Amino acid sequence: MKPLALTSGEPAGIGPDICLQLAADAQQFPTVVLGDPTLFAERADTLNLSIKIRTWVPGEPAALGGHELTLLPITAPEVVVPGVLEPGNARYVLALLDSALNGIQRGEFSGMVTAPVQKSVINDAGIAFSGHTEYLQAHAGVDDVVMLLASDKLMVALVTTHLPLSAVSAAITPEKLQRICRIMHHDLQYSFGIGQPRILVCGLNPHAGENGHLGREEIEVITPTLDALRAEGLNLIGPLPADTLFTTRVLTQGDAVLAMYHDQGLPVLKHQGFGNAVNITLGLPFVRTSVDHGTALDLSGTGQADTGSLRTALDYAQKMVEARSAQSA
Incomplete structure (x- = not known):
């Protein structure tokens, strides 16, 4: 090497x-x-x-x-x-x-x-x-890169990174979500040797929108985009409520997590592994x-x-x- x-x-x-x-x-x-x-x-x-x-x-x-x-x-x-x-x-x-x-x-x-x-x-x-x-x-x-933070027990990638919360929803477009998911899927295969990566995808809203009662981003953007990518062969699980996704039972069903915004995913990872975690640039x-x-x-x-x-x-x-x-x- x-x-x-x-x-x-x-x-x-x-x-x-x-x-x-x-x-x-x-x-x-x-x-x-x-x-x-x-x-x-x-x-x-x-x-x-x-x-x-x-x-x-x-x-x-x-x-x-x-x-x-x-x-x-x-x-x-x-x-x-x-x-x-x-x-x-x-x-x-x-x-x-x-x-x-x-x-x-x-x-x-x-x-x-x-x-x-x-x-x-x-x-x-x-x-x-x-x-x-x-x-x-x-x-x-x-054109695109993906921020992935990893510890010995958890990997979390982000759709949006350093944006104010007020700008996050508008930044999550079908095109952006498609590009992020494809890069993540490719690099989990190519750089981590995971043959069929299982990606747990967070919803944006509390309870993943609760069927539109707590926001419509899941219905109008996230779910249709994930469905289209599944048709390409990507193994995407979600959108899942973030408050229950980060539990041991759910995490064991995936290889990595895709969070919608910075402070949705990174506080969990840093609580679990700060000081022994790594920032990886995919793409x-x-x-x-x-x-x-x-x-x-x-x-x-x-x-x-x-x-x-x-x-x-x-x-x-x-x-x-x-x-x-x-x-x-």
Whole structure:
């Protein structure tokens, strides 16, 4: 397996910390970390970690773990102080992403894992940036991507993501729901090796609309769309009331859940697995996973950052790459 590219994210945040903390563990991942050599050496000293930092040469093996960290050097233009945002380093953060994407395109990396970035400081630098997902989607040139969060017990994808509740209903169109379901079905097969994915679909309204008494979106949009997709062979169960879908009895009947909006599905998953969950982007031509947390500026350089989500992101990325390889064989 070619190595994964791990972008270390906002330099003032915990991204470099959790990379170094994982490097101190016994478990090794075939991973190249992208970041500034001086920053990593200084942060290792701050964290009192003895890590061998080795410069990566394309085509050679890479390792993250066993007190070793393979680094693709990219220089931050400004001095990095833990916990202190510096707009002058915004383009460095984007350069990490660009280098990972270019390496994937050249066939050097099997996929990418992203540590958290601070969107506000990138925008403060005068660069329009709405997030990792949108940046990668634009680079890949795909029309739609799907946000999927996963833990060891639950996978939840979203039809709509960062929208106010007042805009959600209008955003759930038959066309959008069809595209999301098809991407989810395809990637559960291709990237997770699930031959016939069973997708549990939430209704939008309480009690899934209760036959139109609590809203008509289920009757007019969601159910007809699911019926049309079932005719194509997709195994879609629902729309189901969200308050009972997330029970053990119902969850055992599916492989993943499709929620209609952000706070319908993610609070359940994060209650169940926060700190050990992973953010996965479906619909890209390459594997991309990410941590489920932010930059945690207050923890940077303290040694108190939790590596659980990054470990899970690396685990998922490796398994997804292996599943894709098996499908292509």
